[in-house]
Amino acid sequence: MTADLGAARSDRPQLPPPRGCLSGTVISWLPTGQVPLPTREEAQPEEPYGTDLQLALYVLYELHYQGFDHVDDDHAWAPELLVVRRYLGEAFLRALRADVPALGVREALAGLLTEPAADDGSSVSHYLKREGRLWQLRQVVRREMVDGLLRDEPDLDADDGFGVVATGLLEGRLAGYLLASWRAGRSALVAPLPVVRARTPLRSAM
Numbered sequence: 001m002t003a004d005l006g007a008a009r010s011d012r013p014q015l016p017p018p019r020g021c022l023s024g025t026v027i028s029w030l031p032t033g034q035v036p037l038p039t040r041e042e043a044q045p046e047e048p049y050g051t052d053l054q055l056a057l058y059v060l061y062e063l064h065y066q067g068f069d070h071v072d073d074d075h076a077w078a079p080e081l082l083v084v085r086r087y088l089g090e091a092f093l094r095a096l097r098a099d100v101p102a103l104g105v106r107e108a109l110a111g112l113l114t115e116p117a118a119d120d121g122s123s124v125s126h127y128l129k130r131e132g133r134l135w136q137l138r139q140v141v142r143r144e145m146v147d148g149l150l151r152d153e154p155d156l157d158a159d160d161g162f163g164v165v166a167t168g169l170l171e172g173r174l175a176g177y178l179l180a181s182w183r184a185g186r187s188a189l190v191a192p193l194p195v196v197r198a199r200t201p202l203r204s205a206m
Contacts, residue, residue: 012069016059020045020052026059026084030071037080043087048095049173053088060085096166103161 015031018024022038022045029035045053062068063076075081 012066013062015068015071016055018052019055020050022052022088023055023059026056026081029081030059030068030075033075033078037084038087040087043084044091048092049170053092057085057088057092060088096169097162100162100165100169103165107161 015027016023018027022043025035025038029037043053047053059068060081063071063073063081067073067076
C-alpha cells in the first residue's frame with residue numbers, strides 16, 4: 001500500500017517562509033493550486049539576484065528532488081509551475097548574460113591557472129608538489145581536462161567560459177552578502193537555528 005501524495009514525511013523539508021511577492025505566490029500555490037501565479041511581466045524583478053526570485057527558483061527546482069512536506073509530488077511537473085520557472089529562469093539568466101563578459105573558457109580560467117611571473121614558490125603547482133593532497137590535485141586535473149574537452153567539443157567554449165565567470169560572480173555576491181550580515185551582527189541564516197539543549201543523563205537507580 002503506497003503512502004498518500006503529499007503526506008507528512010520526516011525526511012522532507014517544510015516550505016520556507018517567503019521573501020517577497022514571487023516566492024510568496026509560488027509557496028502559497030503549492031498546498032492548494034488555487035493562487036494566481038506570476039505572469040511573464042510580473043516575473044521580471046528589479047533585483048534578479050535577490051532572495052525573492054532565488055527562493056522562488058529554489059522551491060520550484062526542489063520539487064524535483066526531495067519535495068516538501070504536505071506538497072503533492074505531482075506538482076513537480078505541473079505545467080503552470082514549469083511556465084513560471086521558465087519566466088524566472090529567463091530573468092535570472094538575462095541578468096547573468098548582461099553582467100558576465102563574453103570569454104572563452106581558456107580566458108576565463110587564465111587567472112586561476114596562470115603561475116605568477118615572479119614565482120616565489122607559493123604557486124599552485126609548487127604547493128601541490130610540496131604538500132598537496134589528493135583532492136586538491138584532482139581539482140587541478142579536472143581543470144586541465146577542460147583543454148581536452150575543448151579539442152573534442154569546440155562549440156562548448158563560449159558556454160563553459162560563461163559558466164566559469166558566472167560562478168565567480170555569484171560566489172562574490174554571496175560572499176558580500178554574508179560578510180555584510182556578519183559585520184552588522186546578523187546571522188547569515190534567514191532564521192536562527194534552534195538551540196539544541198544538552199540532555200541531562202539519567203542517574204542509574206540505586
